[in-house]
Structure formats: C-alpha cells, structure tokens
Amino acid sequence: MDALCHQTAALLPRLNEGVGFEYCGRMKESTVEILLRWAEATVKPLEWTVSKRKRFLRCLIELTQNLLKHGNSGRFCCHISPDGSASLLSSNVISDEQRIHLEQVLDQTQSTAFDALKAERLDKLVNGDRTSGGGAGLGLMDMRACTNDNLHSEFIPCNNGEFIFVMTLSFPS
Amino acid sequence: MEDLIISGTTKTPDVAFLVLDKKLTLTGRSIPENSIQFYEPLLNWANDFCSSKPGHIEVHVKLEYFNTSSSKCLMDLLKRIEHCECQAEVYWYFEEEDEDMQEAGEDYAAIIQLPFKLVETSSEH
Numbered sequence: 001m002d003a004l005c006h007q008t009a010a011l012l013p014r015l016n017e018g019v020g021f022e023y024c025g026r027m028k029e030s031t032v033e034i035l036l037r038w039a040e041a042t043v044k045p046l047e048w049t050v051s052k053r054k055r056f057l058r059c060l061i062e063l064t065q066n067l068l069k070h071g072n073s074g075r076f077c078c079h080i081s082p083d084g085s086a087s088l089l090s091s092n093v094i095s096d097e098q099r100i101h102l103e104q105v106l107d108q109t110q111s112t113a114f115d116a117l118k119a120e121r122l123d124k125l126v127n128g129d130r131t132s133g134g135g136a137g138l139g140l141m142d143m144r145a146c147t148n149d150n151l152h153s154e155f156i157p158c159n160n161g162e163f164i165f166v167m168t169l170s171f172p173s
Numbered sequence: 174m175e176d177l178i179i180s181g182t183t184k185t186p187d188v189a190f191l192v193l194d195k196k197l198t199l200t201g202r203s204i205p206e207n208s209i210q211f212y213e214p215l216l217n218w219a220n221d222f223c224s225s226k227p228g229h230i231e232v233h234v235k236l237e238y239f240n241t242s243s244s245k246c247l248m249d250l251l252k253r254i255e256h257c258e259c260q261a262e263v264y265w266y267f268e269e270e271d272e273d274m275q276e277a278g279e280d281y282a283a284i285i286q287l288p289f290k291l292v293e294t295s296s297e298h
Contacts, residue, residue, distance in 0.1 A: 029206060033183055036204075050270040050296055054238050061204050061240050068206060122280055125248055138241035146273075 020079035027074055032064040039078050046080065052171065055146035056086055059169050062139045063090040070098070084173035091166040099155050099163045106153055109140040114149050117141060143169060174225060177218045185211055186236060190218055195230040197222075197254075203239035203247070212246035219250060223257030230259050235266040235294075238274070251285045262288045269296040 021038055023031065039060050043053050060078065067074040067090055074092030094102065112120050121141045128137065144151045150170040155163040174192050181187035186201035197219070205211045222230075232254060239247065254261050263285070265278035275291060282289035 032206070036183075050268055051272050054271060054273060058238055058240070065204075065206055065240065122284070125244060125280070126284060128245065138244065142241050 018079060018081040020077065022075065022077040024075045025073055027064065027067040027072070027076075029068065032061075032068055035064050035076060035078070036061060042078070042080060046084070048084070056088075056171055059143050059146050060088055062143055063088055063167065063169070066090065066139065067092055070094075081173070086171040088169045089166065091164050093158065093162050094155075094165045096161050096163065099165065102153075102165060103155070105137060105140065109137065109144060110151075112141075114144075117145055121145070147171060174221060177215065179214075188215060190215070190222070192222065192227075195227050196233065197230065198233040198235065200233075200235040202237045203243040205240075205243070208240070208242040208246045212243075212250065216246075216250060216253060219253045219257075223253065223259065227257075227259050230254070230257075230261045232261060232263045233266070234263065234278075236274070237268070244277070248281070248284070251281060251287070255285050255287050262290065264290050264292055266292045266294050269293055271296075 019042055021035075021042070023035060025031075036057065039057060043056060046053075048056075064076055067076060070092070074090060077087075077089040079088075080086045121138060124138050124141065140151070147169045150172070152168045152170075154166050156166065158164050176192055177188060177190035179185070179188035181201040184202065184205045186199045186203050189196070189198045189200075191197075203211075232251070234247070251263065254263075263281075265281065267274035267278060275293075278289065278291045282291070
C-alpha cells in the first residue's frame, strides 16, 4: 500500500489549491458511503449545475464501487479546483491477468466513437449480461459520457509482475 | 397478496408497491453495490402482482440518481411490467435541469412499450 500511495502521488492534483480529499487503504462498503457523503458535502455549496453535480457524484460512486469490487485496497482522490474544474482519481494494484482483461474492456469502450456511445450503452442496457458485481461494462461507458470523454487510464508496472491501475476523470469548469 | 414496503437508505430507494392502489413507487437513490440482491424481491413481487391481472397500474420512478447496475435492474423491472397483462403507465420524474435523468427516462421510454410520462420537478439544490 505504501508503494501504491508513493507511486501515484505525482498524479494527484495539488490539494492545497481548491478543496478535496484522498483516501488510501482498504475499501469497504462503509468507506464508499463516507467518501460519497464527503463529496456531496463538498460540492453542495458550489455553484454547479444539477447535471454537473450529479455526473460528478455518479462517477465517484462508480469509481469507488469498482475499487470495492475489484480490489481489496486502493487509493481514491477527489479534487475541486478554485476555477470549478474537478477531478477524480482511483488506483489499485492488479495482477497481470487483470491488466490484460481491463485493457481489453477499456479498448472496447474507448474505441467506440463518442457519438455512437449512446447507442452502445442502450444495447448493453437491454442485452448486456448483468452480474451481482456490475452492470455489464456500463460503468466505463457512463463515466466516459459523464466526463465528455475525459477519462484516462494507465497501468504502472510495480513489483512481482503486478501493475498499479490508475484511472483519472476530469470535469471542466 | 401484501404490499411491498421497504424503507430507503443512503444507497437504496424507498419502495412502496401497493396492491390496492395498484401503484408501484421508487423514491430516492439507487446505488447499492449489489443491485441484484436489492431488486430481486421487487422483481418477484412484480411477477406475483402481474399474475393477479391487476388492470390499470401506475409505476412512479422518482430517483435522484442511480448507478449503472441499478439501471439494468430497473430495465428488468419495467420489462416485467411491460409483459404483464395489465394497462400500466410509467411516470418518470426528473429534477429541473437534470438532463441526464430526463434523457434516461426518454431512453427507457424508447425501449419499454408502455405509456411514459416524464415529469419535471423543481430543483432542490
């Protein structure tokens, strides 16, 4: 966990500019709930549109629930700049096997032209497999749409053939 | 058959499925980690209710927001009602300026072959 925190530190926005919080450790259902409450309290006083506020919170929910489902522990960062732009970052250690799977899912999601994303989302909504752990890949599509295609991911090699999977979402001011 | 009443939590909506009123209402937010677990009793209740050929029913969806796994479960619930031998109407509520929730209602309306009424509510923010 220390390595995870150290290696992703450079990717984090500067928390002394604007407001935000970060969490590093084991992700539990109660943690997700607390992070959501913090985020709601943070964005409530801001003069954001209803859409922007809800998109931001929906993405936060997807990211933190992904950490809960796919990683025992991880790092999550929420930051809002003075100009109203915002970012969310999640990172967790994954195996090489998980990396290969994730790269495939990300390629598939991001290879769809942004304009065609809605049709694909609707198709997944109707025909996609649903599991107790997720919504048939709809989460990534939704985050891509919510951020207007400002979703970035990377895999940072670390010890023992494992990788740190980092996902960053940006919301313009 | 009994009403299905479930109190809402920070992650799950209030559920009020009323037999005599023939009114199914979801209110709040739907962001559980395991949506299937939460929605399974709702789907089972809807199956039983539909079997009783209830006639005209109303479905009211008043969600602040929902996660993607809930969106699939909502689709399942509406599909079950669509295939029910009854005359169902869906009322989909969205907060003023919440274009995503409005669009989500329009998407469901395009897929589910039931009368859909989109109802704009005043912004709470």
